[in-house]
Amino acid sequence: MEREWVTGGTAAVNGTGIEGLAGVCRSPAARVRAAGDGAAVVAVMGDCPAGEEELRAALPAVRAGRWAEPARWPGSYWVIAAGGRQQFVCGDLAGVRAVYYTPHGQGTAWASEPGLLGRPLVPDLLVSAARLAAGDQWPHRSPYERIRQVPGGFGLLLASRTPPQLVDVADIEPVEELRDGAERFGRALAGAVRHRVRAADEVVGADLSGGLDSSTAVMLAADAGVVHAVTYTDGYTSAEDMAFATRVAEHTGVRHTVATGGDEQLPFGFPTGQPTGAEPVLEAAMFAMDTAYLHPVRGLGLHLTGHGGDVVLDSSAACWVRLLQDGHHREAHRQVLAFARLRNTAPGPYWKAFKQAAALGRAGALERAAAALEHGPVHPEAAVGGWSWCRLGAGASWLTAEGRHQVAALLRQAAGDRQPQEADTFDQWAALRSVGASARGWAPYAEALGVRPVYPYLDNQVVRAAFAVPSLARRGLVSYKPLLRAALPGLPQWLTSRRSKGxxxxxxxxxxxxxxxxxxxxxxxxxxxxxxxxxxxxxxxxxxxxxxxxxxxxxxxxxxxxxxxxxxxxxxxxxxxxxx
Structure with missing residues (x-):
């Protein structure tokens, strides 16, 4: 199945419709809708239910330079808009539909894949090493030298003889409590699944691992169309996962195929002929497993996954750092100690790590990590417990002395970058971009396997509805992923009460x-x-x-x-x- 792509650069409008976006071209597989009126043009490419009426309604915003408005529709897509001498392009919030850019002549070239930018692709070894050592503190850096990436949640604004600008398109409308946002999230998620299944108008494939995220997607899809679910198992798979997958399939009546793997499907085999892709992705190590269990759904119109569910349905321990940042010390202490006891973790050191994270802030944490790298080898057992703005773990311990000094310099540069200062906001966007990169990076593997994956949990409006709910409310101590239960009360209690994860x-x-x-x-x-x-x-x-x-x-x-x-x-x- 051919992947969609789009590319263009600094250009003026010279017509209406997609042809009015001078210098823009796309793959034959790209699904495009466009509208134009005089000097204003807007186009969407990808998976978006917006029709001509919605596109035309966005033209006044384009003329006025309100660039975030065309990015508010549901789905996962690129927006390309132009008004006067300005051109705007953005992908989805998660970055599955990425935008890369680089200087080109007197302007800027942009594309959905680095290889479309017309320059040699030279891997940036230092950035690769830095991400291994300290996580992704550089969301604007691509894996290649001299090629930048638009971070998820932003768009790229271009004009002749003007440096490119990043425009915030996150557009999160916060609510105060879980119940205030649960219904909106439920509608967004159900709509994201329903739209894709009905648009396919044929049997759709779906992952069914037995976890909450994929199980929910299958249940919603089964109400909208005909589903063929697939599950992977082997001698190492959780029996509980398999039992839940079987029960979900029986409950929904979907067709269910179970692939049983052996030693040949174990990770890290990298079979001959496996595609490389434009960036490293963890799923590359699982290609043999993917080949085995996805074969029965090869060639179907789309393949639903639960990828990204952990990010939108749950939140990390950064929510307790946020409590400390906001001055709620007593409540933060109560929740951290309760969680530590549930995990059978010594509460004292755990609590100390959270207080340190709140006191340092992101810039302080990166400066501290840089100093640790410069002063000597980092031992993996010294990794910070609890939550940290910058974890130096085993990856940092494998750096050479020269590698440590170079990564330290990059961290010091990153400390001055514009990033959210609230711990939970910073962390949820970092997590979202990580799962988006994983989905994006898997595209060539999916193409080789003959499946077209879709990620309803990463739909723009699903992400907005989830992130509108306070991270503390999504971090359930008593129940696991409380947002899911509140948003979709019709799901079976035996599913939403599950607390374990494979x-x-x-x-x-x-x-x-x-x-x-x-x-x-x-x-x-x-x-x-x-x-x-x-x-x-x-x-x-x-x-x-x-x-x-x-x-x-x-x-x-x-x-x-x-x-x-x-x-x-x-x-x-x-x-x-x-x-x-």
């Missing part, structure tokens, strides 16, 4: 053990190693421990390092670039 940790440990020697060679020959940024001996020791099941805390960092090394190695071999 994991692929056992599969990843087995995959590390099976492919250990090949992975050691991959890391030793990686451009990160050749560039003097990571120490392969340090990684080798961590890999050996994880493969024996002795150090599960480093598995997430190993996973990220491995897919990054594999991706970078593929980039050095060259890849086909599509040009318009």
């Amino acid at each position: 994991s692929f940790t056992a599969q990843r440990i087995a995959g590390l053990a099976r492919h250990r020697h090949l992975l050691e060679e991959l890391i030793a020959s990686s451009p990160l190693t050749a560039g003097g940024l990571i120490d392969p001996a340090a990684v080798r020791a961590a890999l050996a421990q994880a493969a024996r099941g002795q150090n599960a805390t480093v598995i997430a960092d190993l996973h990220q390092l491995i897919v990054t090394c594999w991706w970078l190695t593929g980039q050095t071999a060259g890849r086909e670039v599509t040009v318009c």
